[in-house]
Amino acid sequence: MADMIFKYSSMSGGKTINLLQTAFSYEEKNFKITLIKSIQDTKGKNKVLSRNGMQREVDILLHKDESLLTTKNYQKYYTSKVILVDESELLNKRQIQELWTIAHLINIPVICYGLKSNFKGEIFSDGVSHLFAVSDIIEEIGSTSLCECGKKAIFNARKINDKYTLDGPDILIDEGTKKEFEYVPLCSDCYMKYVKIGSEEAKNLAKLVDKIR
Ligand SMILES: [Zn+2]
Structure with a gap:
């Protein structure tokens, strides 16, 4: 089969x-x-x-x-x-x-x-x-998608009015016609730095890292 x-x-x-x-x-x-x-x-x-x-x-x-x-x-x-x-x-x-x-x-x-x-x-x-x-x-698929820093992109970050966000509906299709939101391919480091770090989850994890270091 x-x-x-x-x-x-x-x-x-x-x-x-x-x-x-x-x-x-x-x-x-x-x-x-x-x-x-x-x-x-x-x-x-x-x-x-x-x-x-x-x-x-x-x-x-x-x-x-x-x-x-x-x-x-x-x-x-x-x-x-x-x-x-x-x-x-x-x-x-x-x-x-x-x-x-x-x-x-x-x-x-x-x-x-x-x-x-x-x-x-x-x-x-x-x-x-x-x-x-x-x-x-x-x-x-062989990565043709690069982060702005040049590393391989892993994440699809969402930007609303030019600011990264973790909010909004799960599915928001970028038809290329609306200017208020876009998706940006990011590597893990940049995703952590620009998107994730403001979230409660990431703050708690960062605190744990600080504690053990
Ligand atoms: Zn990057």
């Missing part, structure tokens, strides 16, 4: 470029693919867009609680050589279970691209936890 692969990186880490290049390679050889993304990703509407200008229309724009194991969706993917999922951190646990089922009972390879963590530095969603739990292969 086929594998389910989870490829993750921080924001601006080249996930979508990797996905669209994979789609292009299959389609260049006339293999059918199915591209899925969540309707919660409003950026690009029914298209997947990469920073280098590549784009492709999605085949399934998946609603929040929509099942992939319906006759209607099965008709779209059953002849595919591969299923590619963009921003898979927006899928719920049930949808990840269904993708795993498609790989292991229907025998179609599934490659999910997504974020590991949210702006608070926590696992993004139940869907991501489940991706880590069940994926046959887990790969970090």
Whole structure:
């Protein structure tokens, strides 16, 4: 049977470029693919867009609680050589279970691209936890995402009105049109220095460090 692969990186880490290049390679050889993304990703509407200008229309724009194991969706993917999922951190646990089922009972390879963590530095969603739990292969996409200090970016920090914050809704999609908020890829040291250090949790941990040093 086929594998389910989870490829993750921080924001601006080249996930979508990797996905669209994979789609292009299959389609260049006339293999059918199915591209899925969540309707919660409003950026690009029914298209997947990469920073280098590549784009492709999605085949399934998946609603929040929509099942992939319906006759209607099965008709779209059953002849595919591969299923590619963009921003898979927006899928719920049930949808990840269904993708795993498609790989292991229907025998179609599934490659999910997504974020590991949210702006608070926590696992993004139940869907991501489940991706880590069940994926046959887990790969970090080679880091093209650098922190402003030049180290590899690990975190996706949120800035509101130019200030780092740990507050606000879990999901806030940057469509590139609103100027009041943005995401900034940061390394662990810069995330600690600029974002985390103001929080109660980090202050308490820093106190413990001071005590033992
Ligand atoms: Zn840094």
